[in-house]
Amino acid sequence: MTKSAGELQRLVDDVILDDRFKKEDLLGFNVDREQRRLDEHQAAGGAFSAADGWREASVRLHLPRPGLEQEDEEHAPAFVIDKIWIRSLLEVVKAGLQDVSARKFHWFPHRLFRTRATPDKPNAEPERLFTDVYNSNAMIRAHEEIQSRPRHPDDAADVEYVVAGIMVYSDSTHLTNFGTASLWPIYAFFANLSKYLRLKPSMFAAHHLAYVPSIPANLLRYYEETFGVPASAAVIRLLKYDLMQKVWLLLLDAEFMYAFTHGVIVVCGDGITRRVFPRIFLYCADYPEKCLVACLKTLARCACPDCTTDKCDFWKMGMKRDMAAREKNARKDTGLFHDTIARVRRWIFEDGTAPDGTHSAFSWRFASFGFNVYKLFVPDLMHEFELGVWKGTFTHLIRILIAEARDGIQKLDER
Numbered sequence: 001m002t003k004s005a006g007e008l009q010r011l012v013d014d015v016i017l018d019d020r021f022k023k024e025d026l027l028g029f030n031v032d033r034e035q036r037r038l039d040e041h042q043a044a045g046g047a048f049s050a051a052d053g054w055r056e057a058s059v060r061l062h063l064p065r066p067g068l069e070q071e072d073e074e075h076a077p078a079f080v081i082d083k084i085w086i087r088s089l090l091e092v093v094k095a096g097l098q099d100v101s102a103r104k105f106h107w108f109p110h111r112l113f114r115t116r117a118t119p120d121k122p123n124a125e126p127e128r129l130f131t132d133v134y135n136s137n138a139m140i141r142a143h144e145e146i147q148s149r150p151r152h153p154d155d156a157a158d159v160e161y162v163v164a165g166i167m168v169y170s171d172s173t174h175l176t177n178f179g180t181a182s183l184w185p186i187y188a189f190f191a192n193l194s195k196y197l198r199l200k201p202s203m204f205a206a207h208h209l210a211y212v213p214s215i216p217a218n219l220l221r222y223y224e225e226t227f228g229v230p231a232s233a234a235v236i237r238l239l240k241y242d243l244m245q246k247v248w249l250l251l252l253d254a255e256f257m258y259a260f261t262h263g264v265i266v267v268c269g270d271g272i273t274r275r276v277f278p279r280i281f282l283y284c285a286d287y288p289e290k291c292l293v294a295c296l297k298t299l300a301r302c303a304c305p306d307c308t309t310d311k312c313d314f315w316k317m318g319m320k321r322d323m324a325a326r327e328k329n330a331r332k333d334t335g336l337f338h339d340t341i342a343r344v345r346r347w348i349f350e351d352g353t354a355p356d357g358t359h360s361a362f363s364w365r366f367a368s369f370g371f372n373v374y375k376l377f378v379p380d381l382m383h384e385f386e387l388g389v390w391k392g393t394f395t396h397l398i399r400i401l402i403a404e405a406r407d408g409i410q411k412l413d414e415r
Contacts, residue, residue, distance in 0.1 A: 048085045053092070058082035059246040061219070061239055064348045064355045065227045073349040077226050079219045084247060086210040089188070090256045093164055093278050094266055096190055096207055102269030105192035106134040107162045109143050133165050133191035133281055138375075142279050152262070152275065160274045161263065165191025167282040168376075170212070170289060184212040186251075191281055212247050215240055238348075238355040244292050248361035257365060280362075283376040290377045295341075295360045305377040307331055331374040333363050 015021055048054035062076040070076045096102070112135045113126040133139050142163045151161070167189040175181040186209040189198055198205045215236060223231045231239070256278065258264075263275040283293060290305045291298045302308040308329045309322075316322040338359070347353040362373040401408035 053087040053095075054085055055087070056082065057084045057086050057250050059084065059243065059250070061242055061246070062349070063223055063226065064235060064238065065229075065352065066232065066235070066354045067352045068227070069352050070349050073345060076349050079222050081213060081216065081219070081243065084210070084213055084250070086247070086250055087208065088253070088255065089209060089251045090253075090259050090264065090278070092188060092207045092209060093166065093256075093259075093276070094264065096188075097164060097266045097268050097274075097276060100269050101193065101197070101203055101205065104194070104197060105190065105268075105270075106132070106194070107160065107192065107274070109134045109136070109139040109163070111135060111140070132195055133167070136281075138281055139163060139165055139191065139279075142277075146263075146277050155265075155275060156273075158273075159265070160272065162274050162276055163192075164276045164278045166278055166280045167191050167284065168209075168280060169206075169284040170293075171285060172212075172289065182214065184214070186210045186212065186247075209251060210247060212244060215243065232354075234355050238358060241292060241295060241358045245295070245358060245361040245364075248293070249364065252361060252365045260369075280376065282378050283362075284378065284380050286380060293360065293362070294374060294377055295358050295363075297356075305331070306374055331372075333360075333367050333371070333373045335367075338363070338367065 048056075058080050060078045060080050062073050062078045064070075064076065097105075112129045112131060114129055115124055115126045117124050130136060142165075146161050146163055149161075168186065169189065170184070170186040172184045173182060175183060188207045188209050189205055193203075193205060197203050219239070220231055220236070223235070259276075259278055263277045265273065266276050267273050268276075283290070285293065287305075288298050290296075294305050296305055301311055303311060304326075307326045308331060309325055313322070313325065316325075341359045344353075344356070345359070348355045360373050362371075362376065366373065398409070398412075401412060
């Protein structure tokens with residue numbers, strides 16, 4: 001018996017004594033048989049059911065060796081990482097649009113205003129509000145671009161052309177205090193749904209896309225057997241970056257990119273037929289994971305995923321000239337940048353240069369559409385402020401009060 005007294009009491013009160021409980025359902029129950037069925041279910045895929053669209057995929061990671069010249073990246077030794085569980089991004093989008101929750105979607109983005117009239121300012125100017133992605137400039141621009149393009153010849157006159165706003169979230173999670181068990185899930189949310197509904201657990205608004213594996217130990221053994229030396233920290237970092245990008249290349253497959261370009265016909269959850277154009281507006285993650293997806297160095301000299309502001313200028317944060325510098329030095333996903341990355345990759349594999357460069361999957365897929373990958377990575381207040389910067393700042397303030405050795409802590413507690 002591993003249940004607490006409270007759990008045991010709830011089992012009796014809420015389950016066994018419930019009027020809906022039928023003891024006949026337990027006739028013939030056998031613990032060994034049911035545990036065997038659970039084991040068989042796990043062996044057959046478990047939670048990753050093909051009926052839910054899950055499939056097992058694999059990627060090839062090409063291995064560089066600092067100091068060793070190879071023919072090129074494609075002919076370098078490669079290691080196959082399998083058991084990558086993913087779902088089709090396009091099918092996830094279609095399933096979400098066909099769900100009953102789509103009845104509450106905002107299909108047409110709009111600008112939201114309010115007027116705060118006061119006795120001293122009876123004719124106050126309207127003030128624009130930003131509450132959700134569907135009243136942002138980015139989604140309005142995407143919607144206007146869709147409306148301006150020629151209609152598909154097979155579409156009836158009443159077929160609406162709409163944008164399906166997608167927000168992506170990923171977070172590597174350590175599951176135990178002792179041990180190495182971990183998960184690295186990727187989720188998708190629909191920006192067409194109000195945040196007040198999207199954040200309700202009862203809405204089931206989060207859609208699983210994939211589970212990213214960690215670098216397996218047998219890859220490192222294979223590397224040492226192949227090259228005769230263990231993989232350096234720089235090589236392991238490059239492989240970790242490449243793995244994440246190749247998982248995203250699996251998700252951003254040809255079917256999704258076709259729908260991105262030409263749209264896909266969907267009979268939505270409200271019964272209306274629409275041609276839907278999926279667009280990814282946000283990628284939410286903590287700072288190290290943003291750097292991983294954007295292919296940037298964590299805490300490098302230019303540490304921000306959005307601009308190339310130097311670390312030595314961080315003290316100017318909050319000043320007008322800081323914002324001007326951010327706008328002037330905004331990161332841009334340009335063709336010149338792509339050529340530089342391709343040249344660095346050749347140096348890594350063909351010349352044996354120490355590895356330190358990779359290419360973002362989002363840049364591979366969307367750069368030709370004029371899409372700037374760095375605009376995806378918006379600030380994540382929970383990770384970057386509430387659990388990070390603010391927590392560290394508050395802890396430091398507490399230490400200052402303790403160092404004063406007076407009644408500062410007591411006064412803080414009273415407040």
